[in-house]
Amino acid sequence: MTILGKAFAIVFYLVHAVSGESGYAQNGDLEDAESDADYSFSCYAQLEVDGSQHSLTCAFDDPDVNSTNLEFEICESLLLIDCLNFNKLPDEKYFIKTNKFLMIGKSNICVKLREEYLACKRVEIVHIVKPEAPFDLKVTYRPRANDFEVTFNTSHLQKKYVKQLMHDVAYCQEKDGNNWMHMNITNTRLTLPQRKLQSDAMYEIKVRSLPHSDYYKGFWSEWSPSYHFKTPETNSEEEMNPVLLTISVTSFISVGLLVILACALWKKRIKAIVWPSLPDHKKTLEQLCKKPEKVKF
Numbered sequence: 001m002t003i004l005g006k007a008f009a010i011v012f013y014l015v016h017a018v019s020g021e022s023g024y025a026q027n028g029d030l031e032d033a034e035s036d037a038d039y040s041f042s043c044y045a046q047l048e049v050d051g052s053q054h055s056l057t058c059a060f061d062d063p064d065v066n067s068t069n070l071e072f073e074i075c076e077s078l079l080l081i082d083c084l085n086f087n088k089l090p091d092e093k094y095f096i097k098t099n100k101f102l103m104i105g106k107s108n109i110c111v112k113l114r115e116e117y118l119a120c121k122r123v124e125i126v127h128i129v130k131p132e133a134p135f136d137l138k139v140t141y142r143p144r145a146n147d148f149e150v151t152f153n154t155s156h157l158q159k160k161y162v163k164q165l166m167h168d169v170a171y172c173q174e175k176d177g178n179n180w181m182h183m184n185i186t187n188t189r190l191t192l193p194q195r196k197l198q199s200d201a202m203y204e205i206k207v208r209s210l211p212h213s214d215y216y217k218g219f220w221s222e223w224s225p226s227y228h229f230k231t232p233e234t235n236s237e238e239e240m241n242p243v244l245l246t247i248s249v250t251s252f253i254s255v256g257l258l259v260i261l262a263c264a265l266w267k268k269r270i271k272a273i274v275w276p277s278l279p280d281h282k283k284t285l286e287q288l289c290k291k292p293e294k295v296k297f
């Protein structure tokens, strides 16, 4: 009992000593945040994002880190220079744009408070690549082929380094909310057979990209802007035909009836008023009026 008691006392004392050291004594709230602070961070690179310039963006994993006076620095695997400092952006991100990445070997990225290193990480720039989001996503319906042609563009077609990408094309019916269907493709064109989609429905489609080569690796890009499209009402021609047929037959008969009616009236009344005494016209008019009667099955 006394041994256990002593052990507890020692543990209690130690805990107190440690907390005292990290400043619990001064101001509870403020120091609490500081002693808990976790300076772990994540970074991604975008290569040739602006001509030959690459960018590197880092941010703390914990968005509540008080980043006042904190700096980021990258060293090693740089061209003709030892280290580079990041710029701090208003949204708490740290950013560099440079053409000094060697693209071979590992670099050291550190969080610094003046000259003190709070956290460091060794990264290979070519393994943290986040491509730029694809754009110009379009869907075209092709009635003859009974399919939809999906096309988009990516700035990576114009780049020297990260050219091979895997694209994740995701689509869903708008009323289904979040039931996304995904397809992985490596080019920027895709056909969706009409039978894979509901007819007469609104769809949303979007695409994002991932580096897809042995050398460049990394993360999914942001999603492209969404494209919305509507599928046609029916997808079989057999169903379309009876409707069309009914409409055309009805209009044909109506037109025929109108012509016959007009001729009948013409003969009885109008003819006498407009051309009271022109026998030549009578023949031509009669011919005109007979024609539709022949057509009348």
Ligand SMILES: *[C@@H]1O[C@H](CO)[C@@H](O)[C@H](O)[C@H]1NC(C)=O
Residues within 6 Å of the ligand: 066, 067, 068, 069
């Ligand atoms: C962040 O830390 C600085 C000192 O490093 C301090 O002056 C500032 O008040 C702190 N901000 C918050 C929101 O805690």
Ligand SMILES: *[C@@H]1O[C@H](CO)[C@@H](O)[C@H](O)[C@H]1NC(C)=O
Residues within 6 Å of the ligand: 153, 154, 155
């Ligand atoms: C893709 O976009 C680039 C501009 O970023 C343009 O030059 C190119 O013609 C576009 N390609 C297609 C197929 O639209």
Ligand SMILES: *[C@@H]1O[C@H](CO)[C@@H](O)[C@H](O)[C@H]1NC(C)=O
Residues within 6 Å of the ligand: 166, 168, 182, 183, 184
């Ligand atoms: C697409 O590729 C990614 C990355 O390789 C993979 O995680 C995902 O499961 C694939 N999706 C499909 C639908 O194949």
